Amino acid sequence: MGKKFSKTVKLAGAAAIAASALAAVNPAQADAASAVENLVLKAEQNKVPLIRATSVDYDADAVTQPWALYNKAKIDYAAAKAAVNKLSGKQKVQLSARLDTVKLYIDRAAAYIDAISSGKKLLKATGEMEKYLEEGKMEEATAAYHKLSYEIKKQAIILYRVYGQSTRQAILDTYKAPAEDAKFQALYLVSIHIELDRYEAALEKEDFDQVVKHDKNVNEWLEYVDNQELYDLLSDRYREIIASYTDGLEDVAEIGFYEDAYYVTGLPGMTAYDMIGFFDSEGNELFIDGVENDFIIKDDKGYFTDLGSLAPAYEKDGLKETGPVKIQLFDRETNELVLEETIEVKDGTQLYSLEKGKIVNTEGKDAAYTVTGQTYQFTPSEAMTLNGDIIGEEEGEELKLDQFPGITFKSSDVTKFVVNASGKITPVAPGKADLIVTWNEMEYKLPIEVKSASAVSEFGLASGKTKILLSGDTDFDSLIDAGSFTAKDQYGNEADLKGVNAQLFTSQESVFTASGENITVKGKDGDTASLIVKINGIVKSIPVALDKTAPVLEGAADQSAVNQAVTVSTKAADVASVSAAKNGTAITGYTLATPLTDEGMYEVTAIDFAGNKSVLKFEIDKTAPALTVSGTADAPVITASEALYYKDSAGKLTAIKSAELDETQANALFTYTGAGKLKSATVNADQHKWSFATEGTVTGDTVLYDDEELFDKAGNKLAGSVKATFTGTAWVLSTQ
Structure with a gap:
């Protein structure tokens, strides 16, 4: 030991002497290098304060902009960068790399500060629009709405640059979310204002097809306006437009009920005037407001007020009973009976028209197109009732053909497909034609495309896969079920490999054999070979590796009991799925990164891509025995x-x-x-x-x-x- 200690001392002394000698050779250069490194260290010291000031996981609040810290960091960085640039050789490279890291955090701080500035612009644009809406200035509010829409798209680019998922989400919640919510709240208000402009323009041009369209839109969209003041403002403008283009009584030659007129139950907005028409001497219908022209409505059931609107008892839900009702129209000034008719009230839930339909294949699945050699069935998907409700829009609402008695079907081109009386469609040849469906004297057309029979035109390993892993015997269908392959037909659509005539071969029978569509594993763990697959003349060689080793789960010993949280992990890189159960009940959304903290009996299962399975069972017990x-x-x-x-x-x-x-x-x-x-x-x-x-x-x-x-x-x-x-x-x- 003594000799070794002596040798160590000598070596240390030699190193110290060498260092002293080096400093003695060029003391000025050593001092300069030390000063530059001090500048780099000073710049690096800004890293932690910047992180804390720009992350909501620390001190940031998504509102305060840390300008002082940011500016100091920039100054320190610039000074250090200028000094480093004067160096050369290895030291310059090393210090430059350290400064690159400093620059990264400065840039992240800049993105955070810029995002708050952009967010404030969104809040300002939102406030301007809401102010105009509150003041009832719809023209200005509409312009502000479009400006806000533009700002949301523009500023979102900057908001999404913020580093860190939690901080970025806080920025979005503080600025983008309120702006989008305000925009959504104003959508119908602005849309109605624009639609009223179009409505008035259509009336001016006497383009009555467009008049009907815009009138329908305005009335539908008004139902979504919750603000009573703005509802009244837009409704008043709507009535003013109508009044300015309404015909006068002097043009009326005849007043009468429409042919086959009827009222319906369950229609809250209905009026008695809905079934009454005013016509000129040539039989053209006129736009006459019965209320404005001093007419009075009376009926023998008390369904309507004098103004023709539903009586208070029926305002909310509409009429409730079917049957006849006698309607009378009086002149308010003379009390003269102008019109009298008994009109039927029908059940408003009865179907009135077929609005939409679709075709399904023999498995009952929706079909975007048809293929020769197969058959399809038309099925109704949406229909309108007498009171205007749409059946089929809501989840769970289903329509059946027997709800449409007398429905008929016709092909616009029998060379493309034919259809029988029950709506069964048989494709004939590739092409396009319409299925014409007639019910209640109204036609609905469904475009149908006919394609040649689908056939697999290309196939291979599924995206992300480089080989097939086998742990034991299997077959082609099982590999398909495991998501091993992807295939397309001649139309570029996804093709189903199940049921195709596939021929399988092996490149190495000592690893596995292939017979028909069955695969028998012969080799040992780690062996490799190729699976040759032939479909429709297409041959693919698929890499195969034998994997008979199940993933090893760590975190607790199997069948053990622990008194602390357990995070199960594995070093295996080929885990396909994991699941966990506590006291026999599956844990939803479990991953290997999920800590298990509660007391109970746990069972964690991991399966690799080859199908090997590992199960780890343990108990978490934090309670001392009593x-x-x-x-x-x-x-x-x-x-x-x-x-x-x-x-x-x-x-x-x-x-x-x-x-x-x-x-x-x-x-x-x-x-x-x-x-x-x-x-x-x-x-x-x-x-x-x-x-x-x-x-x-x-x-x-x-x-x-x-x-x-x-x-x-x-x-x-x-x-x-x-x-x-x-x-x-x-x-x-x-x-x-």
């Missing part, structure tokens, strides 16, 4: 809630074993104090019981165990000592 005492004066019994353990000399938990102890053995393990004495003891490990036989027990006698600290299987400590005391009537227990 003790109770029972028995008579001469026969006390101490019972634990679970098996008890002590730690051996190596610190390993060791289960207490069953034993029959005579007087000497019992008194060696337990201490009896008092007038009586301990005669024997029985340790029953299976039942977790200590049973004692005492003699002459009197009040105050005790039995004490303090030989070893006691634990349960998970390591939860019970006590360092256990003492039972006789009170004269019963034994009581205390632990320390």
Whole structure:
């Protein structure tokens, strides 16, 4: 040892002498290098403050911009960068790399500051739009709405540059989310304002197709306006537009109910005037407002008010009963009866028109197109009722053909497909044609494309896969089910390999053999070969490796008990799926990174891509066992809630074993104090019981165990000592 120590001293001394000599050769250069490194260190010291000031996981609040820290960091960086640029060689490269890291955090801080500035622009644009809406200035609000839409798209680019998922989300929640919410709230208000402009322009041009379209949109969208003041503002403008283009009574030559007129139940917005028409001398319908022109409505059921709107009892839900109602129209000034008719009220839930339909294949799945050699069925998907409700829009609403009695089907081109009376479609040749569906004297057209029979035109390993892993015998369908392959037909659509005529071959029979579509594994773990697959004349060589080793799960010993949280992990890189159950119930969304913290019996399963499976079972138990005492004066019994353990000399938990102890053995393990004495003891490990036989027990006698600290299987400590005391009537227990 002495020689080695001496040699070490000599080596250290030599190094010190060499260092001194180097400094002596060029002291100015050494001092300069040290000064530059100090500048780099100073720049690096800004890293942590910048991180804390720009991350909501630390001090950031997504509102405050840390300008002072940012500017200081930039100045320190610039000074260090300028100094480093004057160096050369290895030291310049090393210090430049360190400064690149500093620059990264400065850039992240800049992105955070810029995002807040952009966010403030969004809040300002949002406030301007909401202010105009509150003031009822719809023209200005509409312009502000479009400006806000532009700002959201523009500023979002900057907001998404913020580093860190939690900080970025906080920025988005603070600025982008409120702006998008305000935009959504204003959508119908702005849309109605724009639609009213179009409505007025269409009336001016007498483009009545567009008039009907815009009128329908305005009335539908008004239903989504919750702000009463803005609802009234837009409704008033709507009525003013109508009034300015409404015909006058002097043009009316005839007033009457429409042919086949009827009212319906369940339509809250219905009016008596809905079924009354005003016509000129040439039979053209005029736009006449009955209320504005002093007409009065009366009916024999009390359904309508004088103004023609539904009576208060029916305002909310519409009419409730079917049957006839007599409607009268009077001139308010003369009280002259102008029109009288008995009109039927029909059940509004009855289907009125077929709105949409689709075709399904023989498996009942929706088909985007048809293929020759197969058959398809038309099925209705949406229909409108008499009261205007659409059936089929909501999840769970289904329509069936038998709800449309008298429905008929026709192909616009029988050379492309034919259809029978029940809506069954048989493709004939590739091309396009319409399926014409007629019901209730109304036509619905469904375009149908016919393609040649689908065939696999290309296939290979699924995306992300480089080979197939096999742990045992399998077959082609099982490999398909495992997602090993991808395939396309001649149209570029995904093709199903199930059911195709596939021929399998092997490149190495010592690894696996192929017979028909079955694969039999012959080799050992790690062996490789190729699976040759032939489909429709296409041949592919697929790499195969044998993997018979299941993933090893770590974090707890199998069948063990622990008293702390467990995070299960594995070093295996080919885990395909993991799952976990607690007390027999699956844990939703479990991953290997999920800590398991609650008490219970756990079972974690991992399966690799070859199908090898590992199961790790363990218990998390954080509760120390409980003790109770029972028995008579001469026969006390101490019972634990679970098996008890002590730690051996190596610190390993060791289960207490069953034993029959005579007087000497019992008194060696337990201490009896008092007038009586301990005669024997029985340790029953299976039942977790200590049973004692005492003699002459009197009040105050005790039995004490303090030989070893006691634990349960998970390591939860019970006590360092256990003492039972006789009170004269019963034994009581205390632990320390």
